[in-house]
Amino acid sequence: MKELNVIVGGGADYYCKNCKATANNFNKVVAEKFPDLKINFSHKNITTPEFIKEFGTLLPPCLIIEGTIVHDGSIPTESMIEQAIKHFI
Amino acid sequence: MSEETVVLETHHKSTLKERMLQYFTTERKRKIYTVVYFVILGLLVAYFIYTKLKLLLFTTPPEEPINYAAYEWYIVPYVYIIDYIKHAWNSLLFAFMLSGVIYEFVPGNIIKKWLGGGKWYHYLLAAALAPIFVTCSCSVIPVYVGILAAGASLGVAMTFFLMAPAANFITILLTGEYIGWELGLWRLVFSFIAAVISGVIFDRMKISKELRKQFDVTTNPDGTPKAKRLVLKKSIHDRVETAYKFSFDIFKNIIPRLLIGLAVVSFLIAYIPSSWVSAYFTGFWGIVIAALLGGPLYTPTLVEIVMTKSLMSLGMDNPTALSFMMGQPYDFVSMVPNSKYFKWRGVLMYSLVFFFISIGSAVLYALINGYAL
Known part of the structure; x- marks a missing residue:
């Protein structure tokens, strides 16, 4: 199983609203298009x-x-995230 | 068995829902959203221009002011909000949509690129660029650190952050549309002057040099970071999606606060006697009282504009209105987080600069336009 190390960077030490949205978009793309990716x-x-x-x-x-x-x-x-993941796998 | 299945599938008559789903693929949907987005933006711009031309070409009789006190107290906010929406819907929607377009199509990196030198003209650039960027609370700190790490002085950073709430794009548009473009322009010009003066003075203060040392972050010897960057292809649909989401986020954040503020303002306008406003919010002392209220009276910018307009309809004169609106950067709520970056000495300094420039600009406005002081 292919693994990817992903960092979501924000302006604070916790996940702000925009960081959460970025992570959610990422998870959605992985679940829909790359289910075998960890x-x-x-x-x-x-x-x-x-x-x-x-x-x-x-x-x-x-x-x-x-x-x-x-x-x-x-x-x-989502399309940008998909593009990025394809580049790394 | 498999043959039967194939036969069954070919004879299966797809329902309207299935055909719709087949037609509206993700890509096609994105194209439709893009077209709809630009059509709405175009219509808003066209309506905005039409209203301006209508005002220029045709004389329309002034509207009768609504007597809010004549309504039951619980109806007052409803009537006031409806009246506000009737007058401001176009400017509000236009401002929200355009802020999304600016956010997506004006690269954020130009802030760092253009403000990083620490030269005299960087103060002017900082003040000129700030109105374009509606910086949300979570991006204020990174932009601040970004400017400093790029080599800007703390004074330039201060100018940027004082100018952003005082005269951002939405504020300018709403002030111009709702209160009048003359006052809007005065507010913009004097906020600009106050923000630049504050930044210049701060850089001459000892504390500025002490704080600056914290941000001397070096990357590589040639100044570039170690990490590589992947350049993603960004289609127009991606851009529209981001712009739309940004506009909608601002809309969601501002509208509830705006509605609460409007409800409060509606009671003020209904029950404060106009003789009281005329007595305390006119002339030189009116200007001073308005400048003093700018600090403790923390109100969201859009509500502040509505409140000013309401007080003006009750008798507040234009110079006092200008002084009242200039107080935005030194409200108490902004002072606390700003003290973290500029220390209390810096905060006190810029508050005093804005306070005196609020009074000075209003007095100048009164003298030029013949208002009694």
């Missing part, structure tokens, strides 16, 4: 110095798959 979700605060060192300054909500920035600044649509 996702390891984590959430990060994008305003910490550690995060900025690693990924630069991003706008929330942002989506990072396998250490690659996939999207930031708005909730990614």
Whole structure:
């Protein structure tokens, strides 16, 4: 079973409304289009110095798959998430 | 058995629902949404222009003011809200939809790119860019950190965040449409001046340099982050979907608060005697009282506009209205989170700047337009 490490980044230490919407969209796409994929979700605060060192300054909500920035600044649509997942599997 | 199944399937007459489902595939639905979105936006723009042309070309008799006190107390908010919707629906919908378009089609990264240098003109750029961006509460901190990490001074960041609530796109449009474009323009210009002055002064304060050290985040020696970026293809349907969701989110956040605010304002307009408003909200002391109320009287921007309009109909003069509306950035609720980034010294400084510029701009307006002080 293929695994993907996914980070949802937001402006706080918890999942805000937009982070939740990003994660929900992601889960929906996985459930519908990639049922065999295992996702390891984590959430990060994008305003910490550690995060900025690693990924630069991003706008929330942002989506990072396998250490690659996939999207930031708005909730990614399902078709964009599907495109991104296809790139990594 | 399998042959039978095939035969049965070919003879199966699909129902209307099934045919509809077959026709409206996800992709086709997205195309329809895109067309509908632009048609609605186009109609709103056309209606907006039509109302402006109508005002310019035809003279319409002024409307009779509604006597709200004549209604039962529980009917007052209902009548007031209906009247508000009748007058403001076009501007409100237009502002909500356009804010979504700006959010999606104006790249957020230009804030970081254009404000990062720390030069004198960055204060002006920060004040000019802020009205375009309706920053929601969860993106305020990241944008702030982003600007600082890109090399901007704290003063530039302060200018941006003072200007954003004082004169964002929705506020300007609603002030212009509901109160008048002359006052709306004065508000915009003096908010701009106050925000720039606050930012410049803050950068001259010792605390600004101390705070700045916290944000000296280095990425790679060449300034780029280590992580790679995947560029996704973003179709027009994706963009419309994001713009629509953003507009709808703002709508959902603002409308309940707006309705509650309108209900409160309806009681004020129905039961506050106009002699009282004329006595306390006119002339020089009216301007000072209005500037003082700007702080403690925390109201959402859209409600504040309606409240100002209501007080004006009860006798508040234009300079006092201007002073009252300029108070937005130094309300108590914004001061607490802002003190985290600018410390209380910074908050006190910008509050004083806005307070005195509120009074100064209103006095200047009164002198130019012949209002008694």
